[in-house]
Amino acid sequence: MQRVEETSAGGLVVDLSGTVLMGALIGRTDRRGRLLWSLPKGHLENGETAEQAAVREVEEETGIRGEIMARLGSVDYWFIAGERRIHKTVHHFLLRATGGALSDADIEVTEVAWVPLSEITRRLAHADERELVDTAGRLLAESA
Numbered sequence: 001m002q003r004v005e006e007t008s009a010g011g012l013v014v015d016l017s018g019t020v021l022m023g024a025l026i027g028r029t030d031r032r033g034r035l036l037w038s039l040p041k042g043h044l045e046n047g048e049t050a051e052q053a054a055v056r057e058v059e060e061e062t063g064i065r066g067e068i069m070a071r072l073g074s075v076d077y078w079f080i081a082g083e084r085r086i087h088k089t090v091h092h093f094l095l096r097a098t099g100g101a102l103s104d105a106d107i108e109v110t111e112v113a114w115v116p117l118s119e120i121t122r123r124l125a126h127a128d129e130r131e132l133v134d135t136a137g138r139l140l141a142e143s144a
């Protein structure tokens with residue numbers, strides 16, 4: 001079986017303008033028809049840095065423009081697609097919302113939602129992303 005390395009980037013975009021901190025999540029429907037919530041992310045394009053890809057992917061998948069505030073960390077995992085065994089590394093960043101409007105126009109996204117930061121970890125499908133959101137919460141508390 002062919003082994004393939006893939007790199008993606010994304011992150012948590014937060015709206016700091018209100019009294020309650022909100023983060024944008026995307027929902028995707030899995031093969032069993034379940035809606036699974038996650039952080040927006042996607043592949044790096046040719047010549048793109050992880051930071052540039054994160055900003056682009058967050059906007060493409062949520063409709064929200066953002067600027068990077070901090071690096072949250074990286075997650076890596078393995079999966080099989082066809083005849084390939086894929087090792088994927090995803091670099092995550094904390095972004096501050098700077099404009100745009102929430103949109104599920106991306107074909108890969110079923111739903112998007114602003115979720116209070118205090119509730120995001122209960123919604124996320126993956127434990128590694130819950131840890132990244134906890135890191136984001138600590139970073140935001142330190143900068144307040």
